[in-house]
Amino acid sequence: MLDIKFIRENIESVKQNCANRVVKINIDRLIETDELRRLKLREIEALRATRKAGSKGRPDPEEIERLRALGDGIKQKETELADIEKEYTELMLQIPNLTHPETPIGGENDYRIISEKPAPEFSFAPKNHEELLTNLDLIDFDRGAKVAAAKFYFAKNDLVRLNQALINYGIDLVARHGYTLMETPDLARNKILEGIGFNPRGSETQVYSVENTDLSLIGTAEITVGGYHADEILDLVDGPKKYAALSHCFRTEAGAYGRESRGLYRVHQFTKLEMFVYCRPEESETLHNELLAIEKEICDGLGLSYRVIDVASGDLGGPAYRKYDIEAWMSMKGDATKQGDFGEITSASNCADYQARRLNIRYRDGSGDPAFVHTLNGTSVVTSRFPIAIVEQYQRADGTISVPEVLQKYLDKKVIG
């Protein structure tokens, strides 16, 4: 959420920003409802002040009659205000975050490449992970579909070990960087989901909700760690609060199937170790770079071929102010003209104060008034996407898979299969 005062004073740039982000919203109507609600609020407050003064002491019957009428008028106006507020809030929630000046302006498929490592070279025709994993009896999608639904799967044998090894590798690495480890609930209240920027309801929802409750399955631990300090005033004098949270993640991925999402690339459930940072505004850009640096360290450690992109304005989603994605080379990607291509494995976002405003997370800086914190989030390791990159990049001619050196101690073997 943006500050309404900022929007009022910067109408044109907010409109331009929405256009850059490919978000269609009626800003003029927002300004209109904002003016209406303030006007109405002023009226109501004046009436309430009158009533309060009149109710002091013991009003006589005649006075009570007058106050009763006054009360009816207030109630009437309060109903009107509620209607205006509803429209106003709905519009406010749709306004995307501001955009970093260096973010490339563009649509969903645009980006700026920040760095790129060359694709691995094979002396044979590389297979995709689905084929490799199925041949080695490491995965079972059919039975995942039978037991749960399409795009659920059973991991088996050494894929289970590989997943655990990845998580352990990630845990050890982020802990060295001073991140506080957490396991979080896999469900959260819808209010928290909304604060982070997920929409728990409607046809466009990305999350599963639990019937007869106010809970949804989380799409990422960003939701639960972000909610962790909701409605709190943080003490950040000793530096930012850094967490690394492990959780299952659930995504409906409605209508998202197709060639690009084969196998493990787009599944309904996975496990992720997510970094999340609360900091002072002036620190957020530095910490965004730190998150990216850690993500690169993780990928470098695994010896992956990957590139880093600066995600374009139209692909940022609502909350992000700037976003870096790491895309690893995958043999499953590409088309007729190209064998393999880069596919997203991690993402690091600086959300500035957008989430903090919605979740009411502030900090006190010295003696000054509390101000909103900045929040950032970034993937450290994630099952599904990391295994794709590892399996496809480390595959050998005979269909077995080399284990990246840093994972060998966790997996206790050098070759899978």
Next chain:
RNA sequence: GGAGAGUUCGCAUAGUUGGUCUAGUGCGCACGCUUGGAAAGCGUGUAUACCGCAAGGUAUCGAGGGUUCGAAUCCCUCACUCUCCGCCA
């Protein structure tokens, strides 16, 4: 799941026959006095949001509704905490 008790201004508490309660007291914290310095003591101050050019106003006593001229106080719903019982990895 059943029965009961609770949720008040950073912390702890007072306030439940509805009005003078946004709210007392203690602790903590800040500033000042005192002191060679400190402790103690004394004094003063100590929530947030919104509206308003301002003066000032409004809202908030877990959350949301309701009754009332008026609600921290009464009613309803929900959340959470604690105690006991049941169940359980």
